Amino acid sequence: MVSLNVLVKWILSYTKSAWDFDDYPIKVLHEQRQYVIGKQYYVNMENWAEMVTCDLLKERAIEKLKAKYESYKSKNKLLPRPGTRVQIGFASTEEIDNNEKLAYEYLKRIFTQDIVQTTITFISDETCLDDFVTFSPMSPENYKTEIIKRTLSIYGVDITEMYEEPVFQILRFINNANNCKQEM
Numbered sequence: 001m002v003s004l005n006v007l008v009k010w011i012l013s014y015t016k017s018a019w020d021f022d023d024y025p026i027k028v029l030h031e032q033r034q035y036v037i038g039k040q041y042y043v044n045m046e047n048w049a050e051m052v053t054c055d056l057l058k059e060r061a062i063e064k065l066k067a068k069y070e071s072y073k074s075k076n077k078l079l080p081r082p083g084t085r086v087q088i089g090f091a092s093t094e095e096i097d098n099n100e101k102l103a104y105e106y107l108k109r110i111f112t113q114d115i116v117q118t119t120i121t122f123i124s125d126e127t128c129l130d131d132f133v134t135f136s137p138m139s140p141e142n143y144k145t146e147i148i149k150r151t152l153s154i155y156g157v158d159i160t161e162m163y164e165e166p167v168f169q170i171l172r173f174i175n176n177a178n179n180c181k182q183e184m
């Protein structure tokens with residue numbers, strides 16, 4: 001069933017030839033999810049599955065969604081009409097596939113074995129560590145610091161400078177650092 005918000009935004013989209021963030025139907029949920037400490041705000045553009053973010057603060061969740069939208073807009077000439085259903089596009093997995101064993105081990109050791117075994121997780125070459133905050137039992141406020149600390153403790157590698165990079169690059173960095181240590 002189509003929400004009134006979607007219908008209104010879709011109709012209004014015909015009055016313009018170019019669309020901005022505010023032209024899209026936004027849905028905000030405030031709920032508790034498994035593996036998350038405290039309630040979070042989940043914000044998404046209705047009918048556009050890739051456009052979703054979450055945060056403990058509603059305003060921050062909306063700002064994250066706006067940044068995600070602006071990033072998409074800067075990389076794509078054509079934008080979907082507000083309110084229309086957008087197909088999910090999957091990024092390449094070539095790089096992550098080359099490190100599949102290390103990726104599984106890393107997620108299992110850094111997060112918890114329960115998350116890896118009970119959560120269906122798709123990891124692409126664009127997946128970053130922040131993408132797992134929703135499934136983490138760690139406090140969202142301490143998430144980044146804790147991931148860096150755990151990686152250093154378990155793998156002996158400081159990923160502070162590259163934390164924002166895709167997971168496959170972090171795995172490559174860990175692999176290279178450990179190979180250098182073994183050669184010494």
